[in-house]
Amino acid sequence: MQSDEGLYSAPRWRLTRWLAEPGLGVPDDIRAALIVQLYGSLPVFAAGAVNTIAVAAVGVIAGRKQTAPFIVWLVMEIAICLARLAVLVSAHRRARAHRPTPTDLHLLLAVAWSASVGFGVVASLVSGDWVVAMLASLSAAAMVGGICFRNFGAPRLARTMILLSLGPIIPGAAFAGEPLFYIVYLQVPMYLAAMTAAAFRLNRMLITTMRAERENSHRAHHDALTGLLNRAGFVEALSARLGAHAERRFAVMFFDLDDFKPVNDTFGHAAGDEVLKAVAGRVRRALPDSAVVARMGGDEFVVLVDGVTAEMAQEAGYRLISEVAVSYELGGEVRAGVGASVGIAMSPDHGAEVEELLAVADAALYEAKSGGKSRCCLASVETNLAALRRLQQSGPKAQVASAA
Numbered sequence: 001m002q003s004d005e006g007l008y009s010a011p012r013w014r015l016t017r018w019l020a021e022p023g024l025g026v027p028d029d030i031r032a033a034l035i036v037q038l039y040g041s042l043p044v045f046a047a048g049a050v051n052t053i054a055v056a057a058v059g060v061i062a063g064r065k066q067t068a069p070f071i072v073w074l075v076m077e078i079a080i081c082l083a084r085l086a087v088l089v090s091a092h093r094r095a096r097a098h099r100p101t102p103t104d105l106h107l108l109l110a111v112a113w114s115a116s117v118g119f120g121v122v123a124s125l126v127s128g129d130w131v132v133a134m135l136a137s138l139s140a141a142a143m144v145g146g147i148c149f150r151n152f153g154a155p156r157l158a159r160t161m162i163l164l165s166l167g168p169i170i171p172g173a174a175f176a177g178e179p180l181f182y183i184v185y186l187q188v189p190m191y192l193a194a195m196t197a198a199a200f201r202l203n204r205m206l207i208t209t210m211r212a213e214r215e216n217s218h219r220a221h222h223d224a225l226t227g228l229l230n231r232a233g234f235v236e237a238l239s240a241r242l243g244a245h246a247e248r249r250f251a252v253m254f255f256d257l258d259d260f261k262p263v264n265d266t267f268g269h270a271a272g273d274e275v276l277k278a279v280a281g282r283v284r285r286a287l288p289d290s291a292v293v294a295r296m297g298g299d300e301f302v303v304l305v306d307g308v309t310a311e312m313a314q315e316a317g318y319r320l321i322s323e324v325a326v327s328y329e330l331g332g333e334v335r336a337g338v339g340a341s342v343g344i345a346m347s348p349d350h351g352a353e354v355e356e357l358l359a360v361a362d363a364a365l366y367e368a369k370s371g372g373k374s375r376c377c378l379a380s381v382e383t384n385l386a387a388l389r390r391l392q393q394s395g396p397k398a399q400v401a402s403a404a
Contacts, residue, residue, distance in 0.1 A: 008035050008091065009101045016104040019111070019157040022203060030210045034153035035103060039091055048146060049081040052113075055139045056120055058132060069123035070132075076116045084109045107157060114161035117143055118168035125172030125181070133176075140166050144191070148199045153206060158199040162192060223295040225273055226280035234294035234302055238354050241292075241304060242347070250306040250347050251313035254361040255320065257299040258339035258373040271330045275338060278328050286323040287316060302361070310346050310378055317342040317376035325374065341368040342376040350379045 010031065011017045022034050056074040087109060091101040117140050124136035144162050151158040169188050173181035221233030229237065241250065257279065264272040276299065283293055283301065292304040305316055324340040343365025345351065350360040360379045368377035 007098050007101070008032070008039065008095050009103045010035060011103045011107060013104045016107045019107055019160060020103075020154045021156055022153060022207060023155075026207055027211075027214070029214065030207060033210065034206075037153045038103075038151060038157070039088065039106065040150055042085075042088065044146075044150065045084065045088055048113075048143065049077075049085070051139055051142070052117055052120070053077045053081060055132075055135050058135060069127070070120075073116065073120040073123055076119065077113075080109060080113050080116055084113060110151075110157070111160060111164065114143075114147070114164040117165040121166075122168045122172040122175070125169070125176045128176070133172075137169060140169065141191075144195050148195050149202070152199040152202040155196075155200040155203045159196045162195050162199075166192060226277050226295050228280050228301075229292065229294035231294065231296050234292065234296070234304070235354055237292045237294075238304060238357065241306065242352065242354065248307060249309065249349075250304060251308050251310075251316070252345045252347065252357045252361045253303040253305065253313065253317055253320070253342055254344075254358075254365040255301050255303070255317075255324075255340050255342040256365065256369075257324070258341055258369075260299040260338050263336045263338060267330055267334070267336060271336065274330060275328050275336060279324055279338075279340075282323045282326075283320060286320050302358075310344070310349075313344050313346065314376055314378055317344055321374050321376060339374040341365060341373060343368050343379070344376065345379045 011020050020035065020038065022031060026034075053074070056070065056077045084106070087102050087106050091103070091106060094101045121136050121140050124133040127133065144166050147161045147165065148158055151161065166188060169184050173184045221229060221236065223230045238252070257275075260272065260275070263275055276295070279301070280293070280295065283303070284291075287293065287303060287305060290306055294302050296302050303320075305313060308316065321340045321342060324338065327335045327337045330336055343361050343363065345357045345361035345364060347357055351357045364377045364379040367380075368375040371377070
């Protein structure tokens, strides 16, 4: 589960999985993002910890009777907050190191902290010190807002924390023996219901927004017809590959279809679209699962195959040509046949930049097509020079566009 900082583990225990459940039908990538949000940041944690510890300390200092419960509360607050701080720091470090994070413990400590706040409310109301009782109750009410807006990605967790922190005001008022406090029997349930409903409503709004962002990102980086990456998606994937393990060899393979235009002219563009979708499926099956495949537009495709030698890349190119060449059913007994020509550029041999590799692979494809159909051509010195000339004449951005 990826975030800007690193990987955060999903909860594993039954209770914590239930607490963190965002709702039915939520995709895994959105669930991962919601787990990250539950960790929050150190400044947010520090603000809540300082608030509750300060109120508990005031209870110990100002308490004129029944001081023992305040001491217990203060000790609980300090112990839980120190444990939460240690878990939070450890989780952030583990995430950056791509190691499992203590998400289950993090969630349980959050619930324990809420229960400690609720215990402090009861202790304050029972003490008869109305200044301390007011501070504790206001602190609990203030915490509810933070709980709701920080944890609405997991509304069950938010509801549980709200109930444990603010709910004890009701029994506390009963133990206090002050009739005026009985108004909380009406106020607190309404407040609990409203804040819980807000958490669930915000959860639905957040997931809807994240789904829309996810769909927009997918449309921006994928070809609508074939489901493969589009030009922008491939350039992004190639840039990422060049930025990581640059010393490891990989191949960029440009290919387009031979005799595709007659399919469109004879059977119509709908039939041509069916052929393109079938080609995409065959290419995926012919190449390793780790290969990055994109449709660059029209009948042009490009592939990134990692960890291969030039010989292995050529074998993959001819395997691709053989797979594409099998005829395509267009309905009934109608069949169409197309071929493929492939141009290959190797990194780092033929370039270490996106524009260079695309230009060299495109030049190698041109060489393959100029020599006849259904050929696979590995870039040579001549194709490199031709590609570099084109780059110098048109500029990097124009070259990427022309390659697409």
